[in-house]
Amino acid sequence: MLEVKGVCAGYGRVQVLWDVDLTVSANEIVALVGPNGAGKTTLLRALSGMVPIRDGSVTFLGEDITGRSIERIVDLGISHVPEGRRLFPGLTVKDNLRLGGWRNRNTDIDRVIDLFPKLGDRLSQVTGSMSGGEQQMCAIARGLMGKPDLIMIDELSMGLAPVIVEEIIGRLADIAASGTAVLLVEQDVDAALTVAERAYVMETGRVVMSGNAGVLLADPRIQQSYLGIA
Amino acid sequence: MTGFLQATVYGLLQGGLLALVAVGFSLVWGVMNVVNLSHGAFVVLGAYVGWQLNTSLGLDPFLGMVIVALVLFCIGYAVQRFLINLVVNGPIFITLLLTFGLELLLVQGMNIVFTANYQSIPTSYAGNAIVLGGIQVPLGRLLAFLLAVGITVLLVKVMANTRIGMSIMATGMDRGAARLMGIRARHVYALTFGIATALAGMAGTMVGTVGTFNPAAAGGFTLLSFVIAVLGGLGNMYGAMVGGLLMGLVQAWGGYYLSGTWVNALAFLVLVIVLMFRPSGLVGKAFYAARVEV
Ligand SMILES: Nc1ncnc2c1ncn2[C@@H]1O[C@H](COP(=O)(O)OP(=O)(O)OP(=O)(O)O)[C@@H](O)[C@H]1O
Ligand SMILES: [Mg+2]
Numbered sequence: 001m002l003e004v005k006g007v008c009a010g011y012g013r014v015q016v017l018w019d020v021d022l023t024v025s026a027n028e029i030v031a032l033v034g035p036n037g038a039g040k041t042t043l044l045r046a047l048s049g050m051v052p053i054r055d056g057s058v059t060f061l062g063e064d065i066t067g068r069s070i071e072r073i074v075d076l077g078i079s080h081v082p083e084g085r086r087l088f089p090g091l092t093v094k095d096n097l098r099l100g101g102w103r104n105r106n107t108d109i110d111r112v113i114d115l116f117p118k119l120g121d122r123l124s125q126v127t128g129s130m131s132g133g134e135q136q137m138c139a140i141a142r143g144l145m146g147k148p149d150l151i152m153i154d155e156l157s158m159g160l161a162p163v164i165v166e167e168i169i170g171r172l173a174d175i176a177a178s179g180t181a182v183l184l185v186e187q188d189v190d191a192a193l194t195v196a197e198r199a200y201v202m203e204t205g206r207v208v209m210s211g212n213a214g215v216l217l218a219d220p221r222i223q224q225s226y227l228g229i230a
Numbered sequence: 231m232t233g234f235l236q237a238t239v240y241g242l243l244q245g246g247l248l249a250l251v252a253v254g255f256s257l258v259w260g261v262m263n264v265v266n267l268s269h270g271a272f273v274v275l276g277a278y279v280g281w282q283l284n285t286s287l288g289l290d291p292f293l294g295m296v297i298v299a300l301v302l303f304c305i306g307y308a309v310q311r312f313l314i315n316l317v318v319n320g321p322i323f324i325t326l327l328l329t330f331g332l333e334l335l336l337v338q339g340m341n342i343v344f345t346a347n348y349q350s351i352p353t354s355y356a357g358n359a360i361v362l363g364g365i366q367v368p369l370g371r372l373l374a375f376l377l378a379v380g381i382t383v384l385l386v387k388v389m390a391n392t393r394i395g396m397s398i399m400a401t402g403m404d405r406g407a408a409r410l411m412g413i414r415a416r417h418v419y420a421l422t423f424g425i426a427t428a429l430a431g432m433a434g435t436m437v438g439t440v441g442t443f444n445p446a447a448a449g450g451f452t453l454l455s456f457v458i459a460v461l462g463g464l465g466n467m468y469g470a471m472v473g474g475l476l477m478g479l480v481q482a483w484g485g486y487y488l489s490g491t492w493v494n495a496l497a498f499l500v501l502v503i504v505l506m507f508r509p510s511g512l513v514g515k516a517f518y519a520a521r522v523e524v
Contacts, residue, residue, distance in 0.1 A: 048410065074412035086407035088400055099400050102393070103412030146412065 001026045001181060002047075002078075002150055006056035009046040016042045018205045019056070024150060029172055029182045031196035031213060033189045033226065039205040040185045041083050044152045047183075048080035049073045061149065074103055079148035079180075083155050085139040089128035093119055093138050096127055100145030112141035115171050133164035140168070144180065151175065152183040157191070169195050189226040193217040232364050237486040238479065243371040245478020246471075247440070248458060250378035250433040253385060253470040254426030255455035260465015261402035261422045262318060267329040269430060270451030271336035276302050276431025277438040278344050281351045291351045291439045292373060298435050299428040306427025311420040318419060333448060340445040351438040374436040379471070381432065385425075386467045398422050402465065457501050463511025472512050476500065 002024040010016040016039045024030045032040050045051040047058060049070040057066045065073055074080075087096055097109045097119075113120045116137040122130060127138055136156060143151050157165040165188060172182050172195050186192035193199055193213045201209040201216065209216060216222050255269040276298050283294040309332070317324045356370025389395035400408040401418045409415050434451075437443055458477050462469025480500050484493040504512060 050406065050410075070409040071412050071414045074410060080410050082407070082410065086404055086410070088403045088407065090403060091399075095396070099396060099408075099411050099413075102397060102400075105393075142411075 001061055002183070003059040004043075004047070004056070005059075007043070007046060007053055007058065008055040009042060009051050009053050011042075011051065015054070016205050017046060020202075020205075020207055022200055022207065022210075024181050024183050026149070027176050027179060027181055028198065029176050029184065029196045031192035031199040032183060032185045032202060033187075033192055033199060034202035035225075037204075038202040040202055041154055042205075043202070044080060044082075044154050044183070044185060047073075047152065048078060050080075074146065074148075077146075077149035079143040079146055079151045081139050081143040081151065081153045083158070085135050087127040087135055087139055087142070090126060092124050092126055093130075094123040096138055096142050097145055100142030103146050106145055106147060109141075109145070112144050115144070115174060116141055116168075132159045133161070133168070136160060136164075136168060140171075140175075144175065148180055150181045150183060152185070154185045156184060156186055157188045165191060189222070190217070193222075233486065234483075236365050237482045239365055239367060240371075241479040241482025242475060243367070243375040243478070244482060245475035246375035246378045247371075247433060247436055247474075248454060248477050249382055249471045249474025250429060251437070251451055252455040252458035252462075252474055253382050253467055254429040255452075256459035256462065256465055256467065256470045257385075257429075258423055258426045259459060261398055262314075262419055263322065264314065264318060264325045264329070265322065265456075266423075266426070267326060267452055268333035268336060268448075269329075269426070269455050270448035270453070271333045271340075271445075272302060272306065272427040272430040273434040273437065273451040274340060274443055274445055274448045275305075275336060276427075276434030277351070277443045278340060278349075278434075279431060280435030280438055281344075281349050284351050291353060291435050292377070295377075295432045295435050298431045302431030303424040303428040305424075307420045307424035309427070310423035311416065314423065315416050315419055333452070337445045337448050344445065346444055346446065348442040348444045349438065350442045351435065353439060356439050368440070370440045374440055378433065378436065381429065382467060382471050385429070389467065394421065454497075457497055461501055461504055461512055463513045466511065466513050469511050469513035476512070 004020060004022040007020045008015060008017055020043060032043065034040055042051055046053050049068055053066050057064060059065065060076055060078060063076060065076060088099065094109065097112065098107060101107055118134060119137055119141055122134060127135060130138070140153060156168060169191055172184065176182050184192055184196060193216055196213040198211065199213040199216050200207050251273055255266060258264055258266045279298045279301050280291045280294050283289040283297060284291055314325065314328060317328055353370065357368060359366040359368045389399060397408065397413045397418050398421065400411065401413060401415050405415050454477065458470055458473035461476060462473030477497060480497055481493055484496040488496065
């Protein structure tokens with residue numbers, strides 16, 4: 001469904017991504033892990049059109065989306081839950097969700113509330129005053145309002161307690177099963193590789209390992225570098 | 231006492247109109263972080279379009295306002311889409327310079343087309359006054375006040391309750407996040423600027439029915455809009471209303487008690503005092519208070 005081939009991208013004169021290949025199939029959960037500064041966020045930005053792609057190509061559902069505008073890529077069915085969540089802080093949960101459905105005029109919030117029932121009690125609360133976990137739920141729910149074929153989530157666990165992370169990550173399988181593939185960028189490598197079917201490991205802007213998530217989880221190099229197992 | 235009351239009524243009526251003059255300026259600043267120095271020129275342009283419709287077609291200015299709004303919207307949309315959008319992500323200094331240049335261009339253009347002479351848009355009824363307990367309420371001013379307040383309230387409702395309003399608000403808060411929702415930010419910016427110039431143009435036409443105008447008045451309207459927007463709280467549309475009314479009152483009372491040149495100084499004195507006690511303006515934080523850049 002998503003096919004990334006030889007993508008190079010960066011900021012100004014600095015090139016961050018070098019020749020990145022990656023694929024995501026329909027209804028699949030794919031994890032993207034790597035140390036700080038590896039370029040994970042930059043890759044998601046390049047895929048959603050926030051950072052220009054210098055070389056290589058991105059194909060989504062058979063259409064070449066390289067160099068398309070952010071809005072056009074959203075139209076085609078890629079939703080990006082950005083690093084830091086970027087909720088509209090002065091607006092309520094409900095308004096944030098409605099904005100998530102702005103493009104396809106989707107006002108049916110029940111579907112995403114079923115996924116995150118906690119949000120149902122907070123619909124009229126201003127998102128700026130919610131806990132980090134609730135904000136992340138709201139951000140993902142907002143990202144799902146457009147009924148995307150692919151949702152890319154950056155740093156799902158950032159600043160959250162482990163129980164909350166577990167709760168949210170537990171919903172990813174439901175999201176994938178309902179027809180939205182997930183590309184998950186995550187610091188918590190253990191959690192990410194457990195929920196994902198396949199995974200990519202990035203270091204200094206390059207994909208250095210990829211494959212079945214279970215196999216990677218058992219790989220001694222991964223255990224040593226990311227899981228602190230000697 | 232009657233003199234004071236008369237000044238107060240006059241100030242409130244004028245204030246409502248000033249609110250409409252300023253609300254678009256405040257909107258553009260709030261949503262795009264652009265201090266539009268050409269705002270006053272659009273007010274005057276609106277007055278001239280209304281005046282032209284009146285002199286060549288005999289159209290009543292309060293009806294002609296609809297056409298003025300349409301014309302000014304189209305001009306504003308195009309100016310933002312094809313000009314200001316090019317630099318809107320740059321430092322505020324660049325947009326200041328660009329809109330300053332635009333103001334010079336518009337004012338000079340109007341000087342050439344309409345000459346520098348003072349004009350006004352006459353009607354048969356604007357000068358008639360209702361007299362209430364010895365206080366004169368000129369019909370034209372009353373009509374302008376009611377329309378101005380009505381349009382401002384309508385604008386706030388549109389912003390809060392419509393699809394377009396929601397997209398404008400969201401883009402003002404966080405352009406990047408809004409784009410990730412599929413909202414076309416460049417189009418939204420152009421719409422916002424078009425709405426602002428349409429409102430400015432309508433205000434201008436009404437200014438022309440209750441007083442006089444010439445191209446050189448543009449700078450004064452920009453300055454007033456600036457003061458009113460800051461007074462009310464940037465980007466806050468009800469704030470512009472409160473700021474406008476206060477400014478109208480200050481000017482009227484100042485004119486009643488002080489000699490001419492003091493009035494302008496008084497307006498700024500009020501601004502300084504308000505900001506000393508309420509740095510975010512009279513009405514306070516606007517929707518974009520937690521703006522995120524990039
Ligand atoms: N806006 C920017 N402008 C310039 N350079 C940037 C920008 N954002 C990131 N970089 C640089 O790009 C490189 C990759 O950053 P990126 O944010 O993609 O990494 P990451 O893998 O997401 O890291 P983290 O785990 O810390 O989020 C880093 O060297 C960073 O300094
Ligand atoms: Mg990152």
